Amino acid sequence: MGAGTFERTVVADPYESGIHHDADRRKAQALGWNVAVDEGSLRAGPEATLAVRLTGKDGAPIDDAEVLFRVSRAGTSRFDRSAPATHAASGRYAAVLSMTEPGFWDLDVVVRLGGESLTLGRWIHVAGEVGEGVHCDAGVRLCAADAGDVRVVLDLSPHPPVPLKELDAAVQLTRGGAPLAGAEVAVEISMPGMFMGENRIPLRVAGPGRYAGRGALLRCTSGRRDWLAEVVVRAPGGGETRARFPFQAAE
Ligand SMILES: [Cu+2]
Known part of the structure; x- marks a missing residue:
């Protein structure tokens, strides 16, 4: 060549x-x-x-x-x-x-x-092993959770997310095993028990049942690294549901 x-x-x-x-x-x-x-x-x-x-x-x-x-x-x-x-x-x-x-x-x-x-x-x-439940750290691996009857798989990157840097969020939605199209999706980043300002990353359609967007992670002046990513889903013709994904940021 x-x-x-x-x-x-x-x-x-x-x-x-x-x-x-x-x-x-x-x-x-x-x-x-x-x-x-x-x-x-x-x-x-x-x-x-x-x-x-x-x-x-x-x-x-x-x-x-x-x-x-x-x-x-x-x-x-x-x-x-x-x-x-x-x-x-x-x-x-x-x-x-x-x-x-x-x-x-x-x-x-x-x-x-x-x-x-x-x-x-x-x-x-x-594809890889998708972890589940409250102990799955969405900062280092794919995690799955349910928002109503919608299955949500969240991929945050980089692994782990870095404070004051760009944060990419990608979400795969399925309902009954089939990709869920036409949803409005956003990711809200917060810190449990501590108001850190509003941080909402709107996602756009990126494929069948896929939604992606880019935001940034803040730094906590108290030194805490535990965050919560909430995937907010509004399915077509439905109300708003949420799936919660705790994650740890890098130092
Ligand atoms: Cu904080």
Whole structure:
């Protein structure tokens, strides 16, 4: 692979990177290319198998592309990895990558075919063991709780959240096992028994039943690190329900 085509481009400004993706997305639409990620088989681990299906116009599989995967997590370069994908039948491409953290990842699929090269960005969910109950620390792992009849899985990052830094919140909602679309979702950060000001992170739709947003964590001048994230859910046609996730911030 010559000319550094597949070199990792370090982008200082994530919004700039987003613009780049927009241009490539338009190009992909014009070409009719689509990348579907097989999330069902994706599990966190040092040797995670990442597989996609690449299709062209009319959904026909593309079998003669060069494909590279780049994965990363928001707010850190610690988990950046890349690997060339090997081709299997029917437009399938797969690679084994170290993806040790369950939760939400950014995936860049770099596709080269017939002189065209484009990068398609996807937001993917890597399954792991999901903890439950009041002892699950949402600062270091995925935790699940119920808001009424809605199942809420919360992923805060970084792990653990750092005071006075950006805090990413991603939520997966299901009802009866099916992704819950059309909900209004926000995360409220508070400190039990101590008023720390209002800190509400509105989330936006990020996929089927997925909602994500970015806010910031405050610092407690008393030195406390125990916080509470409350996921506020307003399901379509329903009232407001809440799921509570205690977490510990970094020092
Ligand atoms: Cu406090």
